[in-house]
Amino acid sequence: MSIVSILQESPIQTVKMCGFQIHVKRDDLLNDYFSGNKARKFAYYLGLSSGLSSSSNSDNDSSQIKKIVSYGSIQANSLYSLAALAKLKNWQLDYYVTRIANWLKDSPAASSQGNYGGALKLGANIIEVADDEITKHGKNLDDFMTYKAQTFSDNILFIPEGGRSTLAQYGINQLAKELNQYCQQSKIKHAFVMLPAGTGTTALFLQTWFKQQQLPHQVLTCACVGGDDYLRKQFTQLNRNTEQWPTILTPQKKYHFGKLYAEFYQLWQQLNDETDIEFDLLYDPLGWQVLLEFLNVQTRSSDQNVDVIYIHQGGIIGNQTMLPRYQRKYPDIK
Numbered sequence: 474m475s476i477v478s479i480l481q482e483s484p485i486q487t488v489k490m491c492g493f494q495i496h497v498k499r500d501d502l503l504n505d506y507f508s509g510n511k512a513r514k515f516a517y518y519l520g521l522s523s524g525l526s527s528s529s530n531s532d533n534d535s536s537q538i539k540k541i542v543s544y545g546s547i548q549a550n551s552l553y554s555l556a557a558l559a560k561l562k563n564w565q566l567d568y569y570v571t572r573i574a575n576w577l578k579d580s581p582a583a584s585s586q587g588n589y590g591g592a593l594k595l596g597a598n599i600i601e602v603a604d605d606e607i608t609k610h611g612k613n614l615d616d617f618m619t620y621k622a623q624t625f626s627d628n629i630l631f632i633p634e635g636g637r638s639t640l641a642q643y644g645i646n647q648l649a650k651e652l653n654q655y656c657q658q659s660k661i662k663h664a665f666v667m668l669p670a671g672t673g674t675t676a677l678f679l680q681t682w683f684k685q686q687q688l689p690h691q692v693l694t695c696a697c698v699g700g701d702d703y704l705r706k707q708f709t710q711l712n713r714n715t716e717q718w719p720t721i722l723t724p725q726k727k728y729h730f731g732k733l734y735a736e737f738y739q740l741w742q743q744l745n746d747e748t749d750i751e752f753d754l755l756y757d758p759l760g761w762q763v764l765l766e767f768l769n770v771q772t773r774s775s776d777q778n779v780d781v782i783y784i785h786q787g788g789i790i791g792n793q794t795m796l797p798r799y800q801r802k803y804p805d806i807k
């Protein structure tokens with residue numbers, strides 16, 4: 474695995490979906506282990522001690538690091554990428570979760586595939602935290618880990634859930650520069666840049682960079698996990714200046730993260746057919762759905778063409794476990 478190839482620029486491909494022309498930033502092609510936004514969010518850590526990160530930053534001396542500690546969902550793409558990061562650097566990964574679902578524990582196929590299976594193969598140490606342990610120190614795993622991190626020694630690198638950290642800015646600024654360069658070359662004056670959000674880190678830092686550079690590009694996003702208020706709380710933790718926040722598009726219907734919806738599966742298949750690109754089954758169906766709703770309204774209200782760049786943030790490895798679940802639940806959707 475070469476760090477230099479992980480940090481290289483990704484291509485942009487123009488596709489048609491439901492009659493709309495969309496530019497797709499293919500960050501999914503960056504690297505198998507650091508697919509999509511993980512390559513961006515973890516670029517700082519990837520560059521540690523290799524001279525690739527900002528060399529003027531004295532914080533990037535990683536010589537004493539022995540272990541990464543992180544936490545989040547057992548099926549998160551970040552789990553797999555953190556396991557790869559640890560392997561690459563010869564560190565250990567301790568990853569805390571609230572619960573390993575029984576269907577995952579009991580299925581040898583699921584335990585050897587997807588983000589969970591892949592992380593286990595890379596040597597990740599996965600630790601389940603009991604509910605009563607969490608409630609001693611807060612409301613959720615995030616509170617529990619923030620409390621726990623206060624006691625960590627210098628040889629532990631603590632990475633918050635999904636890479637939600639100001640250090641993610643380093644790699645996401647690079648993505649913003651690539652997008653802006655593309656707009657300049659393609660004579661796009663005002664782009665709508667769409668990407669679905671989990672922690673909102675990627676969308677937030679993209680919009681922040683465009684605003685700081687006084688560029689008119691507008692970042693659109695949607696809350697896949699926990700609703701619009703939850704997403705705004707996540708933004709607040711990283712940047713309190715609401716003028717630098719992305720625009721949140723709200724779907725017409727409420728969806729629960731990780732649940733299987735027939736319309737998501739159908740849209741995902743339509744995307745495969747029309748664009749010939751495989752998108753992720755967890756975030757992208759909602760991302761595309763709200764984008765198409767937005768474009769339908771936008772083009773109805775003005776006859777001007779709008780330029781849209783959709784960021785493919787990777788996550789395809791998660792489809793190894795999501796797709797069989799969809800196929801079992803909706804055998805008639807083909």
Ligand SMILES: Cc1ncc(COP(=O)(O)O)c(C=O)c1O
Pocket residue numbers: 509510550551635669670671672673674675676753756757786787788789
């Ligand atoms: C495929 C995919 N899309 C979107 C997201 C959401 O990214 P963020 O947490 O930066 O909002 C993630 C999570 O990192 C992801 O894996």
